[in-house]
Amino acid sequence: MPILETRELAKRFGGIMAAADVTLSVEKGARHALIGPNGAGKTTVINLLSGVLKPTAGRIFLEGRDITALDPHQRVRLGMARTFQINQLFLDLTPLESIGLAVAERLGAGADWWRRVGSRAMVTDEIADIVERFRLGDVMYERTAILPYGKQRLLEIALAFACRPRVLLLDEPAAGVPEAERYELLATIASLPADVTVLLIEHDMDLVFSFADRISVLVNGALFVEGAPADVARDPRVKAVYLGEELDG
C-alpha cells in the first residue's frame, strides 16, 4: 500500500485548472520528486496535500486513511509535514523557540498553559537534538529574521522535521540558496532518515537526479510522465516539454 495517495485530485481557481485529475502514489520510504515547468501546479499539489487548499474534486489518502477533509494541523499530527517554497518562519522568535513549538505540539505539551516554557526535559532534549542535526547551534538564540538565508532554509526543514513526520513534503528546499551555503543544505536533505518518505518539488535538476528514486512530471496541472529517474530522463516527451537541452548537455 502506498503511504501517500491521491485520486483524481483537482483544483480550479476561477477558470484556471491548477491541478487536474492528479492521481499520484508515493511508496513508503520513497524519495519521490515532483517536477515540471513553472506554473505546472507543483506547489498547488503540495498545498492540497498539506490542507492549505481544499480540492475542487478528488481525494487524498495518508496511510490508507482519507484525510481530504482534515485541517492542516490535523494532517501534521497524522504524520505528514511540509516546508514552504517561500520561507514561512516565525521571524520574531528564535530558531530554538520555533523548533520548540513544533516539538511541544507533537509531544502534547503545546496547550500547556500553566507550565513554564522549557520546563519539560522531554521537549528540551529533543530541541537540542534537532538543533544539532540541522547545525543551527550557532544561531539558535538569534531572532529568526536576522539569520542568513541559508540558515533560514535549514530552519524551514528543521521545523517540518521537528514534527517527526513519516511523510515529508519539501517545496523547493534549495530555492534561492547561494552557492556557498548550498552544500550544507543538500547534505542535510541527503541525510534525512531513510524511513521518512520524502516528496520533493525542485527545479534544480542536479538535486532531483541525485536524490530521487522516482520522478513524476507535472505539466499544466496534470501528471504527464512517471517513472524511475533514468526512464524519465530518456523519455522524449519529457525532453520536448521541459527538460530538453538541460539533459542533452
Add this chain to the structure above:
Amino acid sequence: MTQVAADVASYLKRRARWSPLEIAFWVFAFASIWLFPQKHLILTETAILALFALSLDLILGYAGIISLGQAAFFGLAGYFSGLVAKYGIINDPVLALICSGLVAALLGFVTSFLVLRGSDLTRLMVTLGVSLMLGEVANRYSSLTGGADGLQGVTIAPIFGRFAFDIYGHTAYVYCLVVLFICFLIARRIVYSPFGLSLRAVKGNALRAAAVAIPVNGRLVAIYTVSAFFAGIAGALLTQTTAFCSLDVLSLNRSADLLLVLIIGGTGYLYGGLIGAVIYKFMQDWIASLTPQYWQFWIGFMLVLIVLVGRERISGWNEALRTFLVQLASRVLGRKPALSAAAPDRG
C-alpha cells in the same frame, strides 16, 4: 542531559524569570496604598483600566487580534455584578466577581468564532458590532438595567464580610489592586507557557503555525475567552466599587480608550496596559484640572501625535528604555537581566 539540552532549557526558562524591574513595579504599586491615600479614588479607576487594558493586550499583543468590542465583556459583567448584588442573588462580592468574569468569558467564547477569520478591519467591525448590539439590548430592557438612568440601588456587601467599601476608596483600591495583581500573575503564567508561545507563533505566521501542528483556531478561541474573562472582571470591579452601572460601560468610547491606553503603553509585554493606564489616567486628571471642559482636546492631540510619530518608533523607545532600565537595575542589584531582549550568554 547533554550540555546543549541544558542550555536550551535554561534559555527557554530565562524569559519567564522575574526581573528586578518587575518586582520594583509591583512593590511600588502596593506601596501606593500607603504613599498616596488621598489618591485612592483615581488609583482605583486606574487599576480597573489597567486590568481592562491587560485583557486587550492578551489578544492584541500576543495573538494579534485587534478589537473594538472589549466593552461588551466589560459591560455585560458590569451589569451582571450589579444585578446580582441588587437583587441579593450573590451577596459575596468576590464570588460575584468571579461569576461575572465567567459570564463575560461565556460571551467571549461564543463570539470568538466570529473573529477567527478575516482581516483586522473585519475583526474591528465584528467586535464593534457585538458591543453595539449589547449596548442596544441594555437600552431596550431598561426595566432591568435602568436604561439611560443607570442601574440604581446597588449595594455591595463588605468583602469577606469584613471590609466595607468607603467613600474615600481605600477598600476599593486595595481590592482592585489585589485583583489586578492576581489576574496579572495568571496572565503572566499564560504568556510564558508553551500555550503563550504558540500564540506568538500564530500571531507571527498562522500558516506556519498550522504547519507545525498548532490548532490555530483552537488557540485563538481559548485566548479570546480568557481575555473576555479579564475584561469582565474589570467591568465587575467598576460596578462593585462605584455601586452603580450605566450604559456608558458598553460604549464605543470605552473600547476606543482602551486601544489608546495600549498605544501609549505598548503591546506584547504585559506591562503596556498597566503603564498606559497610569499615564492615561493621570494625564487625563492633570489636563482636566487645567482645562476642565476641553481636556479631550489634548487627549486627541496626543493620540494624533503618537500615531504620526509611529507605533513602531514608540515601541522601539519602549524597548530601548526597557533594556536600559533592566541593565541599570541589574547593574545596581548585580543580577543578570531577564526581561531584556538582549542576547543571552552562550553557555
